[in-house]
Amino acid sequence: MKRPHDMGGDQTDTPVRSEPLEHADGVFDQPWHADALALTLACGALGQWNLDISRHARECLAPEDYRTFTYYEKWIAALADLLVERGVISQMELSGETPPAQSDLSSRALKPSEVAAVLSRGGPTNRDTDTSPAFSIDDSVLTRDAGNKLVAGGHTRLPSYAAQKIGRIVAHHGAHVFPDAHAHGLGEMPQHLYSVAFKAIDLWPDVANSEDKVILDLWEPYLGVPV
């Protein structure tokens, strides 16, 4: 079943409004938005989860919450859920039923002097591999159905709108960490990553221009050979 975050191609007439000009350079609409972002990054530095786990936590919000929460509400809710799930804080501490206890992780708390280095270091996801890529530039490919094949209902980065569609390989990026595994404690399981171009007319019934294309970055396990 398609989950709410997988919204590419959903039909809606809601206009995409650019913010009013006076906010064009505002980075955060509200001070608590800035705090939500900073808290999320600082807690990430505790090293108890990775980016794929963090994305999956947001996707696991109740569908009703995902649809009604604003952007940073999703972040903060998912962060609270993750902190409890990973045992960094307890549900009793969160609800105020017990006082905050000492944490073994406090020595890992991000220090002001470390922020610049952590943000500029980033986290590259390309990995060495011994396997040869199954596909070459210009190959035609057929995407499989959407959904995680390693963990039922798990995290995946193949959007529903591009599932079971024919596309063409336009770039090969080497092997990258595979989110379908990495989000679930199954290791990095690096897989070849490709940019795959789909003709808009192969994705949508009504297309304004038959020359238009949509390009997605897809891992090899998402791809097969068209029959």
Added chain:
Amino acid sequence: MPHDHHDHPHTDLPSEPSLRVKALESLLLQKQLINRDALDEIIDTYQNKIGPQNGAKLVAMAWTDQSLKQALLDDPMPVLQQLGFYGRQGEHMKIVENTDDLHNLVVCTLCSCYPWPLLGIPPSWYKSDAYRARAVREPRKVLSEFGVDLPQATKVRVWDSTAEIRYLVLPQRPAGTEGWDIPQLQKIVTRNAMIGTEILPPQNGTLESGEA
């Protein structure tokens, strides 16, 4: 039922979002798992140090140096590392060039992936359900809402950021900027132009540095 609402710990937090953030922050501070000065340093970084001005400088440099532009289109990472435009959410960049025949538009339909080291934190509309849903399906209609009406002869390429590759659009250099230097040029390069939702308008050519 794994997705039952009441299984989620966050429901123990206050419902008002700003109080919810405060409650979580307060707990984490008491447990000494975060440091308020570090949070402020993160906020200051994305409010004042890393933002679209980085991307604008890169675009201006590409417009004035053909070999640099080619290097950015072929393999941008060595150049970006050298310029210090590297970091979180910009580990694997690809620069896509707009031409008379081709218009590029960047989206992340599954979440909000965005090239942070070059553009900072994404604007609200980029993270909106409407943009995520519609950009891949009806990009020309979305573009027209931003005032960009593309001729049929111009092909659209929508890049959905489904992996860790991050995309930056290299906009076309507008007419009337001949002879401008990098500081002049970078002032007219907008964030939206580097996402693909704006085409930079022709300049009248009489602007002096600092008055753009």
